[in-house]
Amino acid sequence: MIPFDFEYYRPETATEAVTLYTDLAGRGKNARYFGGGTEIISFCRLYQLYPHAVIDIKGIPELNTFEQKNGKLFIGAAKTLSQIQESNLFPLLNYCGGRVADHTIRNKITLGGNLCAMIPYRETSLALLVSEAELVIQNRKGKKILPISEIFHESLRLEDGDLLMGVHIREECLGAPFVCLKKTSDGNVGYPQDRVGYPVVSVAAMRADNKIQAAFSGVCIFPFRSRTVEEVFNKSNLPREEKIRQAVEVIPAAIHDDMISSAGYREFVLKSMMAEILERLE
Template identity: 45%
Template sequence: MLPFDFDYYRPKTLKEAVDLFQYLEQQGKQPFYFNGGTELLTLGRIDLAYTEAVIDIKGIAECSVMQVSGDHLLLGSSLTLTTVEEANLFPLLTKTASEVADHTARGKITLGGNICARIFYREAVLPFLLADSRVLIIGAEGKKIIPINDVFQGQLRLEKGEFLVQLATENRYINAPFFTVKRRQQWDTGYPLITLAALKIDQKIRVAISGLCPFPFRSPFVEDAINRKDQSFEERTEGAIAALPQPILDDIEGSKEYRIFVLRNLLADAVETLDRAVF
């Protein structure tokens, strides 16, 4: 149970959702877009989230799209991780999403909810960062389509009243060789210590990481180091470690030193695996 009451709205169109947010904001209701709802329930119980009006966007058709359109795969933000996993239209996303929480939770957590969450893991964003996906966002100013790497900087940088509608990914990235591993320290479905996703495209390896810093990221500096083919695996890995963004997490899940130790081994495995991949 949440320690506060709220009004519940379920709009059927994008415009209705945006108009509702503006109206409720003017009424001082602190409206909250609701997709999977797991974060509101989790944070609301410990007084880290509050709203007087929930706008549930799961009934909006555009948010539940899952289809190939031309040379792109379109995925709506309201798709659950279980739905994405079972459809398996984007194997790297399937494997990464299948490691989030447990099966029961994945049936409730949505793609958009995970990507836009306040909790810093947000593993579902990693494949989209690697694939140069584009996001469809809507707000009071209308729709806009933006490369995810332009708008995701530690988190999805949304203006007040905006929400994520869809993600579009080119087929060539979907079919590219990939490597993804999640390491936990405590139990099979516990919070991750490190999640690493990598993809090989145009003979270059791309890397995105969650759980190392207080935000998921893809770094061009790490990728520059990883792709120095004139160096040994060890030199490439150490160059990538030296290029990591800061700060590195140091918490109950694992110390800074242990996280870097685990990451060093995962990077070496990713480089060795994808160096051999032909695409």
């Protein structure tokens, strides 16, 4: 039960949604775009979030489409993780998104919601980071398309009022060879998903242009793709153990230590996952 009243809007166009957002802000109202609502509802329920209004974006047709044209796949931000899995258009994203929460919740969670989540794992970002996806963003000034690397730094750096419309993925990435691994505190997660929980480490790696590209969640407090780690992975004539040793040293922040996992165990898991990536993609 959400213990306070808030306004609910369900616009039919993206323009209407962003205008509404600005108008609400102008009236001093803190609004949230609302996709599946799993996070907003549970945070509100626990007194951790108090939006004055929510703007439900699921009624905007453009956000609810899959489209393949001009060598790119477009996935609307309101597509649920279950719909993405069923479409089977981008297997790596199936793996990354298909092991978030559980099936019932994935029927609600949207791609946009997971990318913009407050809970830090945002595992769908891993598939988009390694495939260098482009994000389509709408705001009052219009529509812009940005490569994910320009706007995803630890989290998606949207400006106030920006609405994530969807993502473009280049077709050559859709079938690229990949490795996608996830481990929770209880053990390895298979695919289809056989275990539920936040990641100790979750990793997506892809071989593109003869190079390994890899992104990680769980390791640090934020998900990341690191060019420095990839450089180490792609060095020739370096033994695997040495690559792993060097790669762990250059990850962008301290290894996270929390109740899900100690930093020491995370490092152990990270190293074994790196070994598997190298073994399978080198």
